[in-house]
Amino acid sequence: MNTAFRLERDCLGELPVPAEALHGIHTARALENFPLAGKSVHPELVRAFGDVKLACARTNRALGAWADDAAKADAIDRACRELANGDLGGFIIVDALQGGAGTSTNMNVNEVLANRALEILGLPPGSYERVSPLDDLNLHQSTNDTYPTALRLAAIRLLHTLEQKVVALQESFQAAEKKFAHVVKVGRTQFQDAVLTTLGREMSAYAEAINRDRWRIYKCEERLRVVNLGGTAIGTGLAAPRQYIFQVVDQLREITGIGFARAENLVDATQNADVFVEVSGILKAHAVSLLKICGDLRLLSSGPEAGFGELRLPARQAGSSIMPGKVNPVIPEAVSQAAMRVIGHDAAITMACSSGTLELNPFLPLVADCLLESLDLLARANEILRHHCIEGIEADEVRCRQHVENSTAVATALLPVLGYERAGEAAKRAVKSNRSIRETVIAQGWLTGEVFDELISPEAVCRLGSPEIRSGDLEERRHLQIVSAALCRDTSTPKP
Numbered sequence: 001m002n003t004a005f006r007l008e009r010d011c012l013g014e015l016p017v018p019a020e021a022l023h024g025i026h027t028a029r030a031l032e033n034f035p036l037a038g039k040s041v042h043p044e045l046v047r048a049f050g051d052v053k054l055a056c057a058r059t060n061r062a063l064g065a066w067a068d069d070a071a072k073a074d075a076i077d078r079a080c081r082e083l084a085n086g087d088l089g090g091f092i093i094v095d096a097l098q099g100g101a102g103t104s105t106n107m108n109v110n111e112v113l114a115n116r117a118l119e120i121l122g123l124p125p126g127s128y129e130r131v132s133p134l135d136d137l138n139l140h141q142s143t144n145d146t147y148p149t150a151l152r153l154a155a156i157r158l159l160h161t162l163e164q165k166v167v168a169l170q171e172s173f174q175a176a177e178k179k180f181a182h183v184v185k186v187g188r189t190q191f192q193d194a195v196l197t198t199l200g201r202e203m204s205a206y207a208e209a210i211n212r213d214r215w216r217i218y219k220c221e222e223r224l225r226v227v228n229l230g231g232t233a234i235g236t237g238l239a240a241p242r243q244y245i246f247q248v249v250d251q252l253r254e255i256t257g258i259g260f261a262r263a264e265n266l267v268d269a270t271q272n273a274d275v276f277v278e279v280s281g282i283l284k285a286h287a288v289s290l291l292k293i294c295g296d297l298r299l300l301s302s303g304p305e306a307g308f309g310e311l312r313l314p315a316r317q318a319g320s321s322i323m324p325g326k327v328n329p330v331i332p333e334a335v336s337q338a339a340m341r342v343i344g345h346d347a348a349i350t351m352a353c354s355s356g357t358l359e360l361n362p363f364l365p366l367v368a369d370c371l372l373e374s375l376d377l378l379a380r381a382n383e384i385l386r387h388h389c390i391e392g393i394e395a396d397e398v399r400c401r402q403h404v405e406n407s408t409a410v411a412t413a414l415l416p417v418l419g420y421e422r423a424g425e426a427a428k429r430a431v432k433s434n435r436s437i438r439e440t441v442i443a444q445g446w447l448t449g450e451v452f453d454e455l456i457s458p459e460a461v462c463r464l465g466s467p468e469i470r471s472g473d474l475e476e477r478r479h480l481q482i483v484s485a486a487l488c489r490d491t492s493t494p495k496p
Contacts, residue, residue, distance in 0.1 A: 006126045022091045022125060024111035024133060030104035036097040041105050042372040046092045048153035049109045050084030052146050052229065053137060055252035059244055060139050062251075072131060075117035084255075088112055096369045101362040102147035110137040140240040140248075142232040144270055144360055149229040149252070151368045155279065156224050156258055158375035159217055165382035166214045166286070172390040173207035176200075182458050185310055185400040186407045193409040196461040199310070199395050206293050213286040220279045225260050227252070228269035234359040235267030273353040273361045276371055283374050284346040287339035290381060294332035294339070297389070301329055309399045314392035331389040338381040345370035404456060405436040413455045418446065 005016035008025035015025045057076050060066075066073040082088050091112045094104045110133035115125040123130055131137075181200035186193050229252060230245035232238045237245045249262040263269035303309035319328035348370045352363035361367075404410060411427040414437075418426065430440040441447045447455075454460060 008126060017126070020125060022088070022112045022115040022119075023093065023108055024115070024126070026104065026107035026133075027094055027111055030094040030098060030108065034095040034098040034104065036095050037369065039096050041092055041094060041096050041108075042154065042368065042376075043086065043089050044154040044158055044372060045105075045150055045368055046089045046109070047084055047086055048150040048157070049092075049105070049146070050080050050082070050088075051153060051255050052150045052252065053109065053113060054080035054084060055229070055248055055255055056139070056141055056146070057137075058255075059248040059251045062247065063241060063243055065139060066136075071121060072117070072136075075120040076113065076131065076136060078120055079113045079116040082116065083109070083113060088116060096365065098365050099362065101143055101360055102365050102368070103143040105365070106138070106143040106146055107133065110134065113137045140230075140232070140244050144233055145228050145231045145235075145266075147364060147368075148270075148273075149227040151276075151364065151371070152224040152227055153252075153256060153258065153260075154368075155371055155375065156221050158372060158379070159220050159224075159279075162375055162379045162382070163214060163217050165379045165386075166210060166217060169382045169386045169390070170207050170210040170214060172386045173203050173210060176390060176393060177203040177207055179203075180395050183395045183397055183400050184404055184456055184458055184461055186403045186409045188409075193407045195409055195412045196404060196456055198458050198462055199400065200458075201462055202296075206296075209289045209293070213282075213289050216282045216285060220282055221258075223275045223278055225258060226263050226269065226275075227260055228263050228266050229260075230262060231266035231270050235265070235270035237266065267359070271356060271359045271361065273356060273364065273367060276367050277350055277353045280346045280349040280371055280374065283371075283378060284343050286378060287342035287346075287374075290378075290385070291336055291339040291343075294336045294385070297332045297393075298329045304396075308403075309396055310403065312394040312396055313389055316388060331384060335381045335385045338377040342374045342377055345374045405438050408437065410437045410456060413461060414441070414447070414452075417451070417455065422446070 004019055006019045007014055008017050008028075010025050010029075012029070015028050017024055017028055054077065057073075057080055061073050061077075066076075079088070092105070092108050094108045098104045114128065114131045114133040114137050117131045117136075118125060118127050121130065177200045179200070180203055181198060183199040184196055185199050185202075187195050187197035187202075227249060228235060230237060230240060230248045232240050245262075249260050253260045297311065297313065300308050301311040301313045304312070313329050313331070315327045316330050317327075319326040319330070349367050352366045352370075353361065355361070355363055408427040408431070411423040414423045414426065418441075426437055426441050426444075426446065429435075429444075430437045433440065435443070438449070438452055441452060442449055
């Protein structure tokens with residue numbers, strides 16, 4: 001055999017492995033079997049595996065494993081810490097999608113850790129009689145408890161990052177709410193002019209939606225911190241000492257600083273993956289919020305001349321190879337695509353988690369790939385939306401004012417004085433005469449310009465309900481409505 005290779009054996013036979021490789025035969029078979037996604041396991045899952053293996057190794061050592069070989073125990077401990085720190089991630093090379101419920105990932109990790117420990121001890125890779133991937137690195141473990149535990153840990157860490165990005169986006173919308181509090185604009189329902197509002201109020205609604213997502217995301221950790229580590233193959237703890245089962249989660253909690261707890265029913269926690277569907281659903285809800293907000297931003301900034309044109313988004317790049325001067329809303333478009341992918345991932349996660357059979361779900365690699373990518377996508381989407389769009393967003397106040405004065409939505413703001421019928425008559429006359437409602441009611445003598453402006457002021461359109469009416473005010477309002485009604489009856493055409 002070529003000296004550049006070493007020969008390794010498993011239950012299926014022998015395979016040559018590159019002599020200096022940290023992986024072994026199990027990884028080599030996985031590379032042949034699963035050329036699927038074309039990408040390796042998520043790096044955060046790899047780091048989490050390092051912490052899980054470290055917890056297992058320290059628990060085993062505390063219970064007497066390697067008691068006569070401290071150097072070996074130290075080398076295993078160091079190798080696990082290096083994997084957890086990201087130093088060995090480049091050696092975890094199996095495809096993200098694989099059969100076997102994640103066994104290929106677990107064995108890739110075991111082989112790399114064993115061979116790295118051998119390097120630390122001054123021995124060549126493959127000297128498994130000294131440090132074994134199975135007898136030492138997988139001692140009292142199974143893929144079926146280490147893989148889902150590592151996935152939970154990886155997801156929690158990415159959730160922490162996502163939460164920070166969501167908070168920052170929420171705060172940027174709150175700043176925009178204050179910035180645009182004075183800008184009165186037309187509110188729309190079913191794409192039609194409805195009532196007046198302010199641009200600040202619209203931003204406040206976006207901030208509140210993101211705030212709900214923030215708290216949903218924060219609560220996800222409670223669902224994920226219950227693990228089945230120690231349950232081994234199907235949750236019965238087969239081949240693991242009772243003391244190990246009771247202590248290994250404590251070690252994981254101490255290493256990570258995360259409040260992990262052993263599941264009360266390890267069999268349930270091993271075979272059922274519904275918690276990932278729950279978390280994915282919350283991520284989907286956040287994706288829906290982003291998708292709706294980005295759609296609004298694109299619509300409100302449309303034009304700039306032939307569209308709404310009420311918002312000006314930061315210009316990030318030229319928008320066309322053929323249309324000079326065109327600038328597209330590329331940031332909301334990009335964020336929308338990330339949100340759409342997250343929604344698609346949720347469907348895949350739902351299918352995978354519902355397809356488990358009896359004591360195990362074999363499709364956790366798909367769940368891991370989709371869930372962790374969704375967390376990454378959403379974190380980056382929140383960041384670029386905040387940094388490249390919301391923080392630099394501007395209002396076209398002139399356009400907003402023009403829309404307000406020319407829209408029939410203004411008629412609703414006149415209800416307290418003119419009443420429903422007279423306000424409707426004002427809107428109808430404005431359309432017929434090709435005038436604004438402001439011009440119409442002033443020309444008719446129904447309202448002064450000062451009263452009209454007060455009725456469409458930011459304070460008036462943002463007021464929650466109508467102010468309390470004193471008896472004198474009510475009589476004055478009735479008088480105005482009677483006068484305006486009489487004026488409407490008195491002439492069938494607008495006054496010049």
